[in-house]
Amino acid sequence: MKFISKIVLVFIFIAGSIMYANGQEYKIIVNSSNTVSSLSNKEVSNYFLKKKTRWSNGTKINPVDLSSSSVIRKNFSKNIHKKSIGQVRAFWQQSVFSGKASPPPEKKNDKAVIYYVKTKKGAIGYVSKNANTKEVKLITIK
């Protein structure tokens, strides 16, 4: 009986972890001076992969990522880039070795991302759904 209880507990732990990982939603933020209020998935992906480097008013786009171990980043990559974090990292490794571009800076947590976006004019980032985003502007996905 004890053995079965242990199995059930382990199962609940694993299932819970998976649900937690998949349930970590994000919101996209830009500097509060930015006039843009909505973007498509493709546009966001192009900005983060530096395929587009200027906002429509000519300001330089400065994307910022969460660290590669972040669950939020995993979901962002899956939904926006349609790629795993590994595939995105491989893309950046190729870009760096070919001298084309370097990856966006990585920040440890929501707070650091919000600070970066707040203080940088053309910045765009993403944070967890529950983060306090009063000082930046939220972007809706078309």
Next chain:
Amino acid sequence: MKKFILIFAFIIGTIQMINAQETNEEWKTQTHVTGYLSLNGEYIHNLPVFKDVKGRDIGLNIGEASVLTTIKPLEKLKINSVVTYKPKLTWEEVITEISGEWKFNEKFTTKAGRFLLPLHPANSQYYAPMNVGIALPMFVTNQPLFPLSMNGLNINGDISLSNNISIHYNLSGGQYTKYSKKEAGLLGFFGRDGVYMNNNVEKVNEFIQQVESKQNGIYPSYFGSGGKLAIHIGDYLEIGGAGFFSTEKLSKQPNETTIFKTDIEIINYGTNLVFDYNNLNIKASAWFGNETPNDAQHFDTYNWEMYYGEIAYTFNTVTPYSKIEIVNGRLKDWQRFTLGINYRPIFETTFKVEYHRYLQEYVDDFNIFQVAIIYSF
């Protein structure tokens, strides 16, 4: 050696000056480090003369390792350095790149130092993550037309014509070393494949001894310049032309200190195409060139034609690919066909398996098999 110390001192001095000035600016220095280590296996099948000369036709060893460091002390300034290990490299070749780049804007960027010559997509394939396969293209290992890298100056930029179309230009000038006929790969066959294909099988042994004797000296260095002009349509098509020119060669005999200066005329040009749409990647190029030494003893013009084609399709984590290389060389013509599979289940680990078949009218066809496991970080 002195040149490298000077370049290095210049770069470090520039960083110090900029750091001193930027304390009140919001930019924070960004550093990015990436690299890889590749364990390779290689087997040459059905080329007895190679075994006679080299004594072995199978090998398993570290095939390649590289660390790339990028520092951006200012938003517009980037310092780039790449240190690469491959078997048989000289220490000069180990420092693959060290350069400082100042980006004024998208239209105009300048670079100084040592950098990969961006005339052909093959040169960037020098690094394992950039090459879907294992063996380097013959454009890189044989270097009959243009060098891998150059020590000098570069200017480049992108001029946007519309939302979807832009023109890319790239101009380089400086000094370079020509490492032609140099051993590459685990067994040292790549890079010398031209020697085997150009000479009768009976003469290979004698020829290799001559090449090795020359390589005890110093590889000749040249002054040259090159340029590339390409049109980009979206991020899926690049098509353009490039040229490379050289007029002066400096060489040294083994165990001698005198440097000989020779007037030389090298004119190479070609066209490149890169198509990357969804998961399909195609690269194709045709290059032509000739070299005329303008001294009393050597006045023959050497002519070259090289064609390259590569197709790869990515199914999630698996990429099967095929390559064809055609060389119409100084003495003989030959072809190399390549088939392979690249499997990258996670960022850190890539597996590659590759098969080559060499074809030439006067030599029996032979095969090379390669495997590689690459760890990236």
